[in-house]
Amino acid sequence: GDSVTQMEGPVTLSEEAFLTINCTYTATGYPSLFWYVQYPGEGLQLLLKATKADDKGSNKGFEATYRKETTSFHLEKGSVQVSDSAVYFCALSSQAAGNKLTFGGGTRVLVKP
Amino acid sequence: DTAVSQTPKYLVTQMGNDKSIKCEQNLGHDTMYWYKQDSKKFLKIMFSYNNKELIINETVPNRFSPKSPDKAHLNLHINSLELGDSAVYFCASSQTGGGADTQYFGPGTRLTVL
Numbered sequence: 001g002d003s004v005t006q007m008e009g010p011v012t013l014s015e016e017a018f019l020t021i022n023c024t025y026t027a028t029g030y031p032s033l034f035w036y037v038q039y040p041g042e043g044l045q046l047l048l049k050a051t052k053a054d055d056k057g058s059n060k061g062f063e064a065t066y067r068k069e070t071t072s073f074h075l076e077k078g079s080v081q082v083s084d085s086a087v088y089f090c091a092l093s094s095q096a097a098g099n100k101l102t103f104g105g106g107t108r109v110l111v112k113p
Numbered sequence: 114d115t116a117v118s119q120t121p122k123y124l125v126t127q128m129g130n131d132k133s134i135k136c137e138q139n140l141g142h143d144t145m146y147w148y149k150q151d152s153k154k155f156l157k158i159m160f161s162y163n164n165k166e167l168i169i170n171e172t173v174p175n176r177f178s179p180k181s182p183d184k185a186h187l188n189l190h191i192n193s194l195e196l197g198d199s200a201v202y203f204c205a206s207s208q209t210g211g212g213a214d215t216q217y218f219g220p221g222t223r224l225t226v227l
C-alpha cells in the first residue's frame with residue numbers, strides 16, 4: 001500500500017537558519033503530494049502541494065519539488081522564523097488508493113530566537 | 114466564519130460510555146473525513162463521505178459509526194469507549210474528494226478515556 005516516510009524530529013534550529021525536512025514515498029500510480037503544518041493546539045493546514053512530477057509547490061517561503069525519479073518531496077525554507085515552530089506532515093493522495101490522504105509520521109520543528 | 118468546526122473541543126469520559134463528536138463545514142464541499150491522531154502525532158484516516166455517501170471505511174472497529182445527515186455535517190459516534198480510543202480526532206473537508214484536492218481541517222477534538 002501507499003506509505004510516506006519523513007525524518008523524525010525534533011529538529012531544533014536557530015532563527016534565520018536553513019531548514020530541510022526529508023520526505024520519501026511509495027505509491028501506486030501518480031500521486032499528488034502535500035505538506036501540511038500543524039501549529040500548537042490547532043488543526044492541520046495545507047502548506048503547499050504538487051500534483052505531477054517536477055512541479056514545485058511554494059508558500060510562505062517554503063518550497064518542495066515533486067521528484068518522481070527519487071520518489072521524494074523534500075521541504076525547504078531558506079531562513080526560518082520562530083513562528084515556523086510547528087509539526088510538519090508530508091502526505092500523498094493516489095487515485096488507486098481511493099484518494100485518501102496517507103501521512104508521514106510528522107516532524108516537529110522548534111526554532112529558537 | 115470558521116470553515117470546519119468541531120464540537121466539543123475536549124471530551125473526558127469513562128470506559129464503556131458512548132459519546133459523539135460533531136463536525137460542520139461551511140465551505141460548500143462535497144466530501145468530509147474523520148482522522149485519528151494518536152499520542153505520537155501519527156495521523157490516520159478513518160472514514161470519508163461524499164455527498165452523504167460512505168466512500169472510505171478503513172479498518173476501524175465497528176464501535177465507531179459515522180453519520181452524515183447532509184453534506185455539510187459529519188458526526189462520529191463511538192460506543193463502548195476503550196482506553197485506546199484516547200486520541201485527537203480531526204474532521205476535514207474537501208471540494209470533491211479528488212486526489213489533488215486540498216483538505217481543510219477542523220481544530221480537533223481531544224478525547225480522553227479514563
